[in-house]
Amino acid sequence: MKISIYQMEIVPGNPLENFKKVEEWLEKEIKSSAPDVIVLPEMWTTSYTLEDIHIHADDNGKATVAFLQSLAKTFNINIIGGSFANKVDGKVYNTAVVINRQGEVVYQYDKVHLVPMLNEPEYLTGGQKAPEVFELDGIKMGLIICYDLRFSEIIRPLALEGAEVLFIVAEWPIARLKHWKNIQITRAIENQMFVVSCNNVGTYKEVTYGGSSMVVNPWGDTLIEGSTTEEETLTTSIKVEETVVIRENVPVFTSRVPHLYKQGL
Numbered sequence: 695m696k697i698s699i700y701q702m703e704i705v706p707g708n709p710l711e712n713f714k715k716v717e718e719w720l721e722k723e724i725k726s727s728a729p730d731v732i733v734l735p736e737m738w739t740t741s742y743t744l745e746d747i748h749i750h751a752d753d754n755g756k757a758t759v760a761f762l763q764s765l766a767k768t769f770n771i772n773i774i775g776g777s778f779a780n781k782v783d784g785k786v787y788n789t790a791v792v793i794n795r796q797g798e799v800v801y802q803y804d805k806v807h808l809v810p811m812l813n814e815p816e817y818l819t820g821g822q823k824a825p826e827v828f829e830l831d832g833i834k835m836g837l838i839i840c841y842d843l844r845f846s847e848i849i850r851p852l853a854l855e856g857a858e859v860l861f862i863v864a865e866w867p868i869a870r871l872k873h874w875k876n877i878q879i880t881r882a883i884e885n886q887m888f889v890v891s892c893n894n895v896g897t898y899k900e901v902t903y904g905g906s907s908m909v910v911n912p913w914g915d916t917l918i919e920g921s922t923t924e925e926e927t928l929t930t931s932i933k934v935e936e937t938v939v940i941r942e943n944v945p946v947f948t949s950r951v952p953h954l955y956k957q958g959l
């Protein structure tokens with residue numbers, strides 16, 4: 695599975711400019727290399743323009759989803775569509791969307807853990823459903839948004855349900871880059887899955903985002919890593935079958951004793 699990550703510098707508060715950027719990126723960088731999946735960052739239509747988020751948020755995600763559906767069909771590509779500010783019944787959610795090559799919405803997820811360090815709880819409403827497994831090209835996968843990465847309890851169930859690839863769409867500040875990189879490697883090792891992340895770069899309102907988008911294999915090796923400052927495309931291929939070999943050699947999942955584990959914590 696060939697994956698291309700758009701480590702994007704988002705134009706703050708301007709969904710149409712960001713639509714244009716993504717379309718131009720596909721034309722220029724992606725069309726000829728024909729990856730199976732592309733990945734966009736968190737809140738890629740607006741960035742963290744939270745004070746004005748009610749103005750810029752997409753009504754029921756209609757414009758954003760329709761735009762991504764049309765790209766998926768035109769370029770015959772699966773899209774991990776990052777996340778966007780999504781206005782539903784007057785509330786704004788941080789919503790991620792996955793679209794397959796046929797332009798069908800395969801999965802949609804509202805960020806459950808809102809990040810206090812960026813004042814998200816003041817402006818956004820948290821999702822009420824933990825992430826679930828979905829499939830693209832017959833491969834089971836999971837998707838989380840940024841701060842969710844710190845919560846192993848929502849990621850383990852995805853691995854137990856057979857996910858072999860975990861996508862993380864993020865706007866992760868450079869101030870906590872060590873956490874960003876190390877937790878991804880840890881999640882890959884503990885769940886014996888590929889971890890594929892897409893972060894943004896650039897500065898908005900004194901917060902600088904740290905790039906360093908990554909692909910980590912289930913052994914914990916970093917296959918590719920973006921710079922901390924540059925807008926760039928990261929492309930690599932993963933062999934999803936590697937998870938099977940590693941799960942056989944280090945059989946963590948069969949060694950589990952769930953009846954001893956505390957539930958609901």
Ligand SMILES: O=C(O)CCC(=O)C(=O)O
Binds near residue numbers: 842844873
């Ligand atoms: O957990 C962190 O340090 C960063 C999280 C974050 O920036 C986000 O969820 O948008």
